[in-house]
Amino acid sequence: MNHPRTLRVLIGDDHRIVREGLKQVLAEAEDIAVVAEATTGDEVLAQVRAAGSGALDAVLLDIALPGRDGLDVLQSLKREQPDLPVLMLSTYPERQYAVRCIRLGAAGYLNKSADPDDMVAAVRKVAGGGLYVTSATAEALAASVGGHAPRQGTEALSHREHQVFRLLSQGLSVSEIGARLGLAANTVSTYRARVLEKTGARNDVELALLAERLARGAARP
Template identity: 75%
Template structure:
């Protein structure tokens, strides 16, 4: 079952870096009303753990990293919201709010928080999201307002579709078309088609320009 039905908030942490999971557990351990009941390192592990917990011990919240192996965190988010629409999911990332927050909220996340957030903000976000609310930092709120204001006239990474954005992120990490295809379960020519669309939408000519473009956009974060 979901929702806060006990005195303790039951949390699952989905992140592929052990040091991040340990840091999050340490922050949450300082709160008597929060308990980490499970952790997962990959997308499939998150989905399996959630299904198991909801069928037994219960779960109130998922803390989910965007950059998960095997299944992208945004895909995991979509699958969780389809299977368990009432289960709150708080997305965690090292990426600026401008790049990902709006996308996460549109896909059903109850909040978006940078991993470098203050521990007090982290706990406040966990409690608000577990209680059914939506947690927005000032930077996320600004990004949402900008997206609403731009409407269909969006440009840059925000204009990419979900799948295009996945390919975009992997391209800017230096992965080849074949590697991306293998990771996302797509044929190489399909990835090449996405790549062509991405270059067109971002106004870049090749992977080097695209990487520089991504770095430039990462620097210009709202409130940052």
């Protein structure tokens, strides 16, 4: 009798309680083993490189990692190991992030509050070479490729502009964002100006309110 091959997973999340919860959920599946953990983007990349090509079957990656955020790490992983599936995890709304993640090469996007059965199914799907999308993500993808209207607001932001938007909405200053992203302050100021123009916000307070509205709106069915 053939036994299913154990799927080897790395979890990248800076919150211990989240990692422990994910491990507990995945431990219920006999064919999935969490073989590595990382708390920062640089640790994720270091562990993947140390493991070598083919050693991992999937990476579960938080978007909001300290230092290099998950989207930056995702891009690096896809350059270095394009065949390694990356399942993005987040507390952010799917409408706001799922399409962006998949465009950057993610094999799926899942909210951290997802049902445990969905979490296991997602890991199996991406580790098997598939694309895991919820119905909400599928709708967002369809709208992004099938809609004729130009992208507006936060959807029109580039990857770097979106990073700056997210950090501004969290209350970080231009200099703090520059240090976090490795950018000069005047470069961050340029991105900030583009973010304000594209979103129609007049200042950082309005950006924070916009981010809060987006989160509340996506929480509705």
